[in-house]
Amino acid sequence: MMPLFRIIGNSKGKTIGQIKDQLGIERNKMVKGASGLIVENLLGIQNNNRDEADIPEIGCEIKILPLQKTGMVR
Numbered sequence: 576m577m578p579l580f581r582i583i584g585n586s587k588g589k590t591i592g593q594i595k596d597q598l599g600i601e602r603n604k605m606v607k608g609a610s611g612l613i614v615e616n617l618l619g620i621q622n623n624n625r626d627e628a629d630i631p632e633i634g635c636e637i638k639i640l641p642l643q644k645t646g647m648v649r
Contacts, residue, residue: 579618579630586617591641611639 586594591610598616615622615637620629629637 577632582618591639610641611637614639 589597591605591613594617595613598613600613600616612622615629618630618637620637623629628634
């Protein structure tokens with residue numbers, strides 16, 4: 576299994592805040608794009624503006640959609 580898939584599997588079920596703490600990232604206020612930067616850090620990917628995929632080995636671009644739990648939906 577590719578190391579990236581192992582990293583992703585080990586992070587399954589964790590919040591972005593938990594991953595941030597695990598990586599030792601000192602950021603109290605989360606701004607737009609912060610969750611994507613945290614996941615890129617987790618995967619060892621440098622932030623860039625290039626047109627190529629973030630993970631060229633599998634042609635994958637990292638996209639993060641943060642969700643916030645606010646209460647029960649009925």
